[in-house]
Amino acid sequence: MALSHFFKHLSFASSNGFCTLSRRFIHPSLTSLFKNINGKTQPSIPTKISHPLSHCYTSASEPASSTLLSPYLSVRIQCRKDIADMFSEALMCFGATSITVDEDDNCDTSNEICIESIFPESEDVDVCISQAADSVGLKEKPSYEVETGEHYDWIKKTQESFDPVEVSEGLWIVPEWKTPPDAEATNIILNPGLAFGTGEHPTTRLCLLLLRRLIKGGEYFLDYGTGSGILAIAALKFGASLSVGIDIDPLAITSARHNAALNDIGPEKLRLRLVSGNTSSPSIDEHKDVRKQTSCEMVVEPEHARYDVIVANILLNPLLELADDIVSHAKPGAPIGLSGILSEQIPCIINRYSPLLDNISVTEMDDWACLSGRKKLTGN
Amino acid sequence: MSTLKEILTRRPVAATIRLTVPAGGARPAPPVGPALGQYRLNLMAFCKDFNARTQKYKPDTPMAVTITAFKDNTFEFTVKSPSVTWYLKKAAGIESGSSRPGHVIATTLSVRHIYEIAKIKQSDPYCQYMSLESICKSIIGTANTVGIKVVKELD
Numbered sequence: 001m002a003l004s005h006f007f008k009h010l011s012f013a014s015s016n017g018f019c020t021l022s023r024r025f026i027h028p029s030l031t032s033l034f035k036n037i038n039g040k041t042q043p044s045i046p047t048k049i050s051h052p053l054s055h056c057y058t059s060a061s062e063p064a065s066s067t068l069l070s071p072y073l074s075v076r077i078q079c080r081k082d083i084a085d086m087f088s089e090a091l092m093c094f095g096a097t098s099i100t101v102d103e104d105d106n107c108d109t110s111n112e113i114c115i116e117s118i119f120p121e122s123e124d125v126d127v128c129i130s131q132a133a134d135s136v137g138l139k140e141k142p143s144y145e146v147e148t149g150e151h152y153d154w155i156k157k158t159q160e161s162f163d164p165v166e167v168s169e170g171l172w173i174v175p176e177w178k179t180p181p182d183a184e185a186t187n188i189i190l191n192p193g194l195a196f197g198t199g200e201h202p203t204t205r206l207c208l209l210l211l212r213r214l215i216k217g218g219e220y221f222l223d224y225g226t227g228s229g230i231l232a233i234a235a236l237k238f239g240a241s242l243s244v245g246i247d248i249d250p251l252a253i254t255s256a257r258h259n260a261a262l263n264d265i266g267p268e269k270l271r272l273r274l275v276s277g278n279t280s281s282p283s284i285d286e287h288k289d290v291r292k293q294t295s296c297e298m299v300v301e302p303e304h305a306r307y308d309v310i311v312a313n314i315l316l317n318p319l320l321e322l323a324d325d326i327v328s329h330a331k332p333g334a335p336i337g338l339s340g341i342l343s344e345q346i347p348c349i350i351n352r353y354s355p356l357l358d359n360i361s362v363t364e365m366d367d368w369a370c371l372s373g374r375k376k377l378t379g380n
Numbered sequence: 381m382s383t384l385k386e387i388l389t390r391r392p393v394a395a396t397i398r399l400t401v402p403a404g405g406a407r408p409a410p411p412v413g414p415a416l417g418q419y420r421l422n423l424m425a426f427c428k429d430f431n432a433r434t435q436k437y438k439p440d441t442p443m444a445v446t447i448t449a450f451k452d453n454t455f456e457f458t459v460k461s462p463s464v465t466w467y468l469k470k471a472a473g474i475e476s477g478s479s480r481p482g483h484v485i486a487t488t489l490s491v492r493h494i495y496e497i498a499k500i501k502q503s504d505p506y507c508q509y510m511s512l513e514s515i516c517k518s519i520i521g522t523a524n525t526v527g528i529k530v531v532k533e534l535d
Contacts, residue, residue, distance in 0.1 A: 072410050088398055092444070093463075097411035099398040100418070118414055149414055196424045203428070315428075316435040317404065342432050368432075 072097075073119040077129065077144040081113045083136055088115060090132035095123045118149070165199045167208050173199030173230070176262055186237050189262040190228060191255070197228035197313075203339040206363055206370035207231055207313050210337045214372075215240050219308035222246070222329055225318070225340075229256025231311050232270055233263050240309070243270045250274055311337040316345045320352050327356045330375045339370040346371070391450040394419055403434035403441045419449040426455065433459055442466065461504050464522045467497045472528055486527040494519050494530055 079087050088099040100116045119125055125146055133141050162175040174180045175198075176191040190198065197204055211231060215221070217239035223232040226245030229252075235243050245256050253274045260270045310330050312319060319326070319338055330336055336357060341349055346362055346369050354360065357373030364370075397415050406412055406427040416423055426447070434443055447457040469475065472487040498515040501507050507515055520530050 072414055074414070092398060092400060093465075097400065098415040100395050100415055101397075102395045103393045118411055120410070196428060198422070198424060200422065201425050201428060315404070315431050317439075340428065340432060345432070345435070 071121060071148045071150050073121055073123070073125060073146055074149045075117045075119060075125055075129075075144050075146050077115045077117060077142050078112050079115060079138070079142040081111050083138065084113045084115060086136050087132060087138070087142075088117075090135045091115075091117055091128065093135075094131045095119060095128040121148075162198055162200075167199055167205050168212065171208065171212070171234075188230060188233055188237060190230060190259050191262065196252070197226075197230040199230060202365040202368040203313050203341075203370065204230060206365050206368065207311050207337055207339050208234055210363070210370055210372055211235055211309070211311065212238060214309050214335050214337070217241075220244075220306060222307040222310045224310060224312035224322075224326055224329075225314040226256050226272065227252050227313070229259045229270070229272070231313065232256065232272075233259060233265060235309070236265055236269055237263070241269075244273065244307075245270065246273045246275050248275055307331065308334050309336075310334065311339070313337075313339040315340045316342075316348065319349060323352050323356060327353075327375055332375055332377045334375050335372060336375060337370060337372045339368070341369050341371070343367055343369045345369075391452060391454070394449045394451045397447040397449060399445050399447065400442045401430060401445055402439070403437035403443050404431050404439045406430040416447065416449070416455075419455075420453045421447075421449055421455045422453075426457070430457070430459065437461075460506075461500060464497065464501065464519050465526055467500070468519070468523055468526060468528055471497065482524070482527070484527055485529050488529045488531050489523065491516075491530060491532055494523070 084101065088101070091099055096117045096119055098118045100118075102114065102116065119128070125144075129144060130141050162178075164172055164174040164178055164181055166172050170182075170185045172180055172182060172185050172187045174187050174189050176189055180187040180189075188199070199205070199208070208231070211234055215235055215238040219235075219240045221232065221235040221240040221243045223229070223235070223243060223245040226232055226247045227249075229245050232243035232245040245253075247253055247256070253272050256270075256272050257267075260267070260272075307329050308331060310326060312322075312326050319341065326338075327336060338349060338353070343364055349371055350360060350362075353371070353373065356376060358376055360371060360373040362369055362371050397419075399411050399415055401412060408417075408423040408427060412427065413423060416426060430443075430445065434441075437443065442462050444460045444463065445457055446460070447455050449455045468489065471493045472489055474487055494516050495512075497519055498512055501515055501519070502510075502512060510518075523530055
């Protein structure tokens with residue numbers, strides 16, 4: 001599949017790249033990652049994409065970091081069933097990043113169990129296993145075998161599991177490699193890659209249902225934290241005249257751009273912008289890296305007080321911190337939707353947003369909630 | 381005890397996965413990616429769920445999460461607060477425990493630190509039935525195994 005090639009370069013593995021991932025995301029070596037993508041994917045992208053990726057991120061100058069694409073080590077260890085639990089805990093303490101116990105491998109007759117463990121490539125597996133065995137009290141070191149895993153293996157596997165999903169009547173989300181079950185309905189074609197938003201998650205559904213009620217036609221829509229771009233694309237399909245999607249994750253922007261192309265939406269109708277991950281307003285870029293990266297995008301500043309509808313489907317803490325910023329982009333009286341919160345987090349969000357929004361109402365699905373309100377008419 | 385209905389609808393388990401993920405920082409990259417991807421679990425759903433549930437912890441605290449993957453590609457997971465040794469090391473400001481616990485003391489902590497750690501641990505699923513005093517005793521025991529001495533007052 002040509003796209004697996006594309007996503008091989010989208011993946012990045014280094015654990016040290018992500019330990020510092022709070023909200024300051026822009027990792028300089030990612031710009032070089034996109035330089036790799038330019039070279040590789042041009043022959044395989046279908047011709048209907050009018051805005052190829054090669055226009056962006058060509059100004060990268062940082063050297064490529066090899067640790068981003070380094071594979072991981074997958075180790076299978078045999079050990080006795082009764083101490084398997086303690087041994088797994090010990091392995092985690094000594095350097096394993098994950099431990100998996102496969103139920104299928106359990107043979108009722110033998111008392112041996114097979115543990116599969118994943119280590120970062122730089123880790124010394126032998127030392128780690130001996131230390132773990134010692135701490136648990138095993139007399140001899142258990143037998144194990146090591147293999148190196150590549151990223152496209154697991155990315156491909158997860159992509160295989162997406163099926164078309166009917167979010168509500170007449171609205172389907174269809175993965176790129178499947179055909180829409182109902183050609184007449186509103187179909188959003190997606191390839192989420194590593195960004196959030198396949199349409200299956202309750203928060204995405206809640207936001208889509210909210211959008212369907214709010215968008216009457218001709219609005220300017222802001223998708224704050226766009227992920228795969230699904231909400232921005234849906235807004236356009238429901239009749240909005242312009243969608244702007246912003247995100248702090250460059251992968252999300254790439255993914256959203258790809259999805260826009262899949263749905264025949266050009267960059268004038270769906271504008272995407274990478275913003276810096278700190279709490280300053282996205283339109284003022286003191287951050288040098290971001291300016292360099294966005295210099296070649298078709299940029300529309302998410303200007304203040306210009307949007308008719310805003311939806312932010314992120315997480316509780318960013319919603320609390322960015323409340324003022326999110327609301328400032330809306331016209332007075334404009335509806336704003338917030339999601340990515342659990343039902344138990346609702347009081348906290350209502351508390352934070354009640355000085356800013358009127359008519360706050362909450363919809364819930366499973367354990368998740370979506371809050372919507374209108375920006376207050378007085379004040380800014 | 382499980383109800384009869386639960387037993388009848390219990391889904392067959394494909395695997396049990398243990399991971400350490402920083403709070404609010406789950407991403408579809410290792411360690412999460414390969415471990416969950418192997419069983420075709422929805423990575424982004426897990427990441428979003430995990431991140432939402434760990435919002436109340438300080439970002440990047442390593443949380444221990446145990447995921448039960450079922451054969452139909454669905455999953456459930458429970459999140460535990462970080463290990464006692466992690467809290468102890470953080471409170472003492474050291475990177476690793478003593479090399480010879482029992483003989484060499486790495487550092488000391490006061491009873492107040494232990495009390496604070498015990499309060500956090502009390503909300504863990506497996507500690508809820510224990511009294512605060514017994515949780516403290518167990519934490520002191522763990523402190524001894526990493527060479528941290530507990531004193532009444534720090535001077």
